[in-house]
Amino acid sequence: MxxxxxxxxxxxxxxxxxxxxxxxxxxxxxxxxxxxxxxxxxxxxxxGTAPEATPSEKPVEPAKYTKLPEPCKAISAKTIEELVPDVKDKAGTPGKSSDVTSRGSCSWNGLEDKGVDGSQYRWLDISVLRYDSEQSLGSGEKRAQDSYAKEVAKVKASEGATQVKTSPAKGVGQDATAIAYGLKKTGEDFRYAAIVTRAENTVITVSFNGAGYAGADTPASSELMEGTVKATKEAVAAVAAANK
Structure with missing residues (x-):
């Protein structure tokens, strides 16, 4: 007790x-x-140990180009008159775009009447695409690279195209491909020359084609490609100038 x-x-x-x-x-x-x-x-x-922290997602690099030039002013009036004789509208015909900061296009055409020697028809057009950097989609440059490859494939696969030939185009952007082919339409043999180029986070496609009517000779592929190179260089420079 x-x-x-x-x-x-x-x-x-x-x-x-x-x-x-x-x-x-x-x-x-x-x-x-x-x-x-x-x-x-x-x-x-x-x-003295702690749970491992989840590493933060690395931000993508900002896009270099934030603006686009007016497509109808990306190629000089002098070059337009040189490539498209008797052009219908020197100012060009702009394409429709829901976002002019990301995409735009323009075209010019003309028919030069040479009398008994027939007529020469020319068509020139340009399209410009710009890509922003987005965390979920990647950098603007990487997105432009992907778009560039798709645009080249699309031109090469043009409906009805024959004798398609491709080659690197030097001196116009980081990546550039020249594409030449023939196409039969309106009963005439057309020749096409196109260059798809990537300049930083933009993709530019310039296409130049022509045909001879009423007995006129079909334009030479080399002549058309020479004009396409000139127009493409001016378009690339216009993109750079718009972002200064």
């Missing part, structure tokens, strides 16, 4: 203090000591 007195006294004392203290200091009826389990944070501090 004497041994139970201290124990009874301890139990009564614990009953008089708040519950939280009872749990902390009176959970043992043997020697008054309690064992506490270490929390996870304490364990982390003891071992």
């Amino acid at each position: 004497q041994r139970s007195a201290p124990r009874l006294t301890r139990i009564l004392a614990c009953a008089a203090v708040p519950v939280m203290l009872v749990v902390a200091g009176c959970s043992s009826d043997s020697d008054g000591k309690s064992e506490a389990k270490p929390e996870s944070s304490a364990s982390t501090a003891a071992t």
